Amino acid sequence: MRFIDFSRYCERLEAMSGRLETIELVSEMLALLTEGELPVVVRFVTGRIFPDWSPLKVGIGPNLLYEAVAYVVGEKKAAVVEEINRTGDAGKAIEHLIATKEQTSFFRTELETTEVYQEFEAIARTEGKGSQREKILSLRKLFGNASPLEARYLARLVLEELRIGVGEGNVRDAIARAFHVDSASVEHAYQAINDLGEVARLAKQGEEALQGVAIQLFRPVKMMLAQQGTIAEMVQDHGEVAAEFKYDGSRFQFHKQGSTCRIYSRKLEDVTDALPDIVRQLLPVVKADVILDGEVIAVKEGKPRPFQFVLRRFRRKHEVSSYTEEIELVPHVFDILYHNGQSLIDSPLRERRVHLEKVISGFIAPQLKSSTVNSLETFYQQALDAGHEGIMVKDLASRYTPGVRGKSWVKIKPEVDTLDLAVIGAEWGEGRRAHFFGSFLLACQDKGKLLPVGKVATGINDETLALLYEMFKDLIVSQSGKEVFLEPSIVFEVGYSEIQQSPNYESGYALRFPRFVRVRDDKRVEEIDSLDSIRQRYEKRS
């Protein structure tokens, strides 16, 4: 498929809002693709270039992109940034700039979707000295050959934000429809291999190819997630349940085969090199080929340390050793997905726990099995007293459902009102905080648009401020005075005392006493709270 045809589909999808018509149009597009094109286009249409688990990253921040575009249109970078600030949409701004330049350029080769992908892959593989320059040259080539509409979607792909409202759920349904296969088989294959593009390719081959898919070592599986709930409800629904401490750290998945292992983060990134101490602790004591699921927590002098410490270690690529001395990490394993060639995701938790206890003795999260509310409440109190966040209560009969935030796992923790919001801007701090951002501008979403709802500056200590600066510094789009505009890519969980109506922010609402709780490293910007949910919370309270 030519990239212009893909772009035209994107344009039609962007203008649509209905779920059914979206699925129909995506399915029409998928039916046109060859087996070679399917993996690429399926990832593109959900705003991804590589599968989540792939170590490849395009690694082009807004700055590099704007520089390349500026060259192609014969302008200064500042002019590109100005246009983006004016339209508030990098894709459309770049489309407009390319359209203006178009009148003077005659030579263009047509872009194919697979060629665009290969170019991205080459960019991702460029490393070391001079790599920035090479990346810019590749981008210039791509944008030099792009028509205005193609440039809109190329830019958004580079920034990993396609904004056409096509979620993974839509694509799963579209795959089933395009290739006349059962949507349950599509779902099952997706849970196992975690790459919709590959699932689409298999679906084209037929039902049998899909059925043959199983989870594999060194291909991370999406993590099962939890909902909020109550002890009483869980006991009422399931009788005997399993309860474990809810550790406040970072999720990890441990894959081991023979004497090698890899560790993946909640976002399925390979973080093995950043966590040599976890490798040292687990590798010698795990007695089989396995995939384990658990939480890593930070400990100092025997006491759990806040989650921020763990995040810092997960993000560390250089000088790992000096950090391992400062912050000790300890794994707590609570599930097993694979044991010596056998997938366990369809086995009930009760059986998985038996496997888990066979493969390691230490590092397992203690589990209380009980059917009485009283003893579970005592356990909850013990967890809080020991400094943990609360407890997880799990249905012993449930299977492991990758990526699903279901009712089989329920979290019990003290009530706090929080929202998950995208960080879209910041302000430089003052005094000793002058080299860091002191406050952050937050936005909710409304049908793909990001709308500001407030700023947060409270609840962030100096150490976290430094960490946040490191995370945001490559996402700066532009500055004006002390204000900085950031590419929306990071999600904060923010507490507040009240939601008020307010003319100061575009959303029409503002948070009273906003307080930083944590970085939601498991959430993408598309998953943040919506304007509707803020409105509902506001109406419920008044």
Ligand code: AMP
């Ligand atoms: P939340 O992030 O508040 O939605 O809570 C779910 C998260 O709690 C999981 O994704 C894990 O990272 C974490 N967690 C901590 N302890 C456990 C446990 N024993 N079982 C499952 N998840 C746990």
